[in-house]
Amino acid sequence: MADADKKVIELFYDTISPYSWIAFEVLCRYRSRWNIDLRLRPFSLAAVVTETGNSPPGRVPAKLKWMGRDLMRQAHFYKIPFRGRKDPNNDMANKDNIKPMFLLTAVSMDCPQHLERLTRELWLRFWSREEDITQPASLEAAATAAGIPADQTAALLAKLQDETVKARLTETTQEALRHGAFGAPTIVAHVGGKPHMYWGSDRFLLIADVLGEEWQGPLTELAHL
Amino acid sequence: PGRWGSSNMAAPVQARKTVEFFYDVLSPYTWLAFEVMCRYQQKWNIDLKLRPFFLAGIMKGADNRPPAMVPAKGQYMTKDVLMLTDMYKVPFNWPSNPTEVMFVKGSVNAGRFLTTVDMNCDQYLEELTRQLFLRIYYRDEDITEPASLLSAAMKAGIPEDLAKQLLSTIKDQTVKDRLRETTQTALDYGAFGSPTIVAHVDGKPKMFFGSDRFELMAHMLGEKWHGPLPELAKAKI
Numbered sequence: 001m002a003d004a005d006k007k008v009i010e011l012f013y014d015t016i017s018p019y020s021w022i023a024f025e026v027l028c029r030y031r032s033r034w035n036i037d038l039r040l041r042p043f044s045l046a047a048v049v050t051e052t053g054n055s056p057p058g059r060v061p062a063k064l065k066w067m068g069r070d071l072m073r074q075a076h077f078y079k080i081p082f083r084g085r086k087d088p089n090n091d092m093a094n095k096d097n098i099k100p101m102f103l104l105t106a107v108s109m110d111c112p113q114h115l116e117r118l119t120r121e122l123w124l125r126f127w128s129r130e131e132d133i134t135q136p137a138s139l140e141a142a143a144t145a146a147g148i149p150a151d152q153t154a155a156l157l158a159k160l161q162d163e164t165v166k167a168r169l170t171e172t173t174q175e176a177l178r179h180g181a182f183g184a185p186t187i188v189a190h191v192g193g194k195p196h197m198y199w200g201s202d203r204f205l206l207i208a209d210v211l212g213e214e215w216q217g218p219l220t221e222l223a224h225l
Numbered sequence: 226p227g228r229w230g231s232s233n234m235a236a237p238v239q240a241r242k243t244v245e246f247f248y249d250v251l252s253p254y255t256w257l258a259f260e261v262m263c264r265y266q267q268k269w270n271i272d273l274k275l276r277p278f279f280l281a282g283i284m285k286g287a288d289n290r291p292p293a294m295v296p297a298k299g300q301y302m303t304k305d306v307l308m309l310t311d312m313y314k315v316p317f318n319w320p321s322n323p324t325e326v327m328f329v330k331g332s333v334n335a336g337r338f339l340t341t342v343d344m345n346c347d348q349y350l351e352e353l354t355r356q357l358f359l360r361i362y363y364r365d366e367d368i369t370e371p372a373s374l375l376s377a378a379m380k381a382g383i384p385e386d387l388a389k390q391l392l393s394t395i396k397d398q399t400v401k402d403r404l405r406e407t408t409q410t411a412l413d414y415g416a417f418g419s420p421t422i423v424a425h426v427d428g429k430p431k432m433f434f435g436s437d438r439f440e441l442m443a444h445m446l447g448e449k450w451h452g453p454l455p456e457l458a459k460a461k462i
Contacts, residue, residue: 052297062287062417066434077444182297199301202437205452206308215452217440 006037007211008190012176013119014045015100015133016092017184018071018082021123023201024185025080028116029222034213040115042104043173045184046097052182058089074201079220081128091126096134098169102160103139105169111152118146120224241272242446247411247421248354249280250339250368251332253306253317256358258420258436260315263351264457265439269448271424275350277339280419281331282408287417291327309436314455320365335368337395340404342383345391352381355460363460 011027013020027038049056058064068084075082085091100122107115121142125131132138136157143153159165176186179197187198189210196210208215246262248255266273284291293299303319310317320326335357343350356377360366367373371392378388394400411421414432422433424446433442443450 052295054295054298060287060289060417062412062415063289066415066417066432069432070434070438073441073445077441177297180297180301182295182301197301199298199305200437203305206312209312 006035008037008039009207009211010039010041010188010190012041012043012172012179012181012184012186012188014043014097014184015104015119015122015126016097017045018084018127019201020185021080021082021127022074022078023187024119024123025078025224026201026204026218027187028224029219032222033216033219034208034211036211040108040119041172041176042101042108042115042119042169043176043181043184043186044098044101044169046095047170047173048177048181048183048186051177054182056089056092058092064089078218079223079225081124081225083128083130085127085130094134099160100133100139100142101169102165103143103156105172106156106159106162106165107148109165109168110156111148114143114146114148114152118143118148121146124225239270241270243274243425244271244446245274245276245423245425247276247278247407247414247416247419247423249278249283249332249419250335250354250357250361251280251327252419253310253362254436255420256315256317256362257306257309257313258422259354259358260313260458260460261436261439261453262422263459264454267457268451268454269443269446271446271448275343275347275354276407276411277336277343277350277354277404278408278411278416278419278421279333279336279404281333282405283411283416283418283421286408286412289417312455313453314458316359316363316460318363318365320361326361330367330369332368334371334374334395336404337400338374338378338392340407341391341394341397341400342378344400344403345394346383346387349378349381349383353378353383356380359460 009027011023013024030036031038057067071082071084104115104119107118122133125138125142126133133142140153140157143156179186179188179195183199185201187207189196189207191210198207205215244262246259248259262273265271293302306317339350339353342353357368360373360377361368375388375392378391379385414421414423414430418434420436422442424431424433424442426445431445440450
């Protein structure tokens with residue numbers, strides 16, 4: 001199949017968004033079933049929430065409780081090792097959560113072949129093993145676990161505060177906002193020259209429809225985990 | 226062997242699983258979920274129990290806010306509802322003034338009317354629910370006035386005399402109390418919006434929120450999800 005026929009799907013995501021992990025794993029699995037060109041776009045959920053006047057869903061106690069159960073059920077259904085965190089609201093509000101997004105942005109600029117594995121490693125740290133993702137040692141451990149060579153890892157960590165990296169993260173975030181984003185994950189399917197934006201990890205029936213494809217369920221046999 | 230001989234000892238039919246559908250007709254996503262659940266009554270081994278509740282009471286009880294208060298989210302949901310209703314073959318049209326419909330006029334009379342029908346002649350509850358959805362979200366018609374409720378009732382097949390009698394009960398304390406109780410039951414299950422669906426599996430209640438958890442619900446019920454089944458659409462326009 002010629003690459004030109006593949007429909008581009010952009011996944012705008014943030015490490016602190018558990019539903020983004022679900023969307024990420026589903027889209028990675030569907031690369032082998034759908035005629036798509038998946039583009040990973042790390043962005044800043046905190047910035048999107050602020051810009052749109054939104055608020056984190058955990059503000060409503062009953063909703064937060066339900067989301068915890070919902071995520072455990074979905075994790076089981078999709079075979080994703082999500083285990084939650086004791087204090088998700090607090091951990092998700094940490095301003096240093098931008099740092100893994102700088103790292104992912106730098107990787108997307110310099111060595112995008114590592115982006116998928118590093119994304120997964122960060123989610124495993126934060127949402128599966130309740131580990132830190134903000135300290136340099138944590139980011140180094142994630143990069144190493146993702147198979148990024150030591151010298152490349154050192155170079156990436158050295159440029160986390162570079163203006164070019166910050167500017168790129170801001171640009172990506174602005175792009176998502178222009179598509180109408182207000183949360184994460186934000187999925188944009190490009191079909192017939194038009195962008196089709198979807199929010200969340202529960203619109204795959206609609207996405208399949210717009211792509212002219214079939215939803216084939218969770219494809220747990222293709223789980224990378 | 227007599228009547229109750231061994232030939233009658235077939236494998237027992239698995240008991241139907243009770244699925245409670247707590248809802249308020251004020252919510253567009255609720256119409257989607259309602260139609261899907263009605264279609265799946267035939268496909269799944271379930272006993273669907275419609276439970277009209279009062280969304281404003283849920284929002285208050287859970288300290289929640291309507292989602293469209295974030296402009297970008299409201300814009301997205303406007304399109305999302307149209308895409309989903311098109312795919313699910315639910316004949317939805319946005320009212321000319323959704324804010325007035327949802328936040329000013331509200332649904333207390335509709336909720337009480339559904340409740341009294343549930344208490345007195347629940348065989349009409351499904352179709353009355355559908356007729357109210359068609360009024361508010363297909364034809365942009367009122368659902369607050371007695372004449373509106375009467376019209377919906379008659380379209381639902383309720384004989385005129387019975388419909389008028391039921392209408393006369395909507396301010397009865399028993400009806401108000403029942404609507405309040407159902408709303409509280411939903412809150413006790415963890416509800417914070419509409420629809421709230423509670424599937425009872427192995428004696429345990431499993432709560433689902435929204436109209437986009439059917440594949441997961443099927444998995445937990447031990448059933449198969451066949452998509453929205455538009456070919457089984459019941460809403461006649």
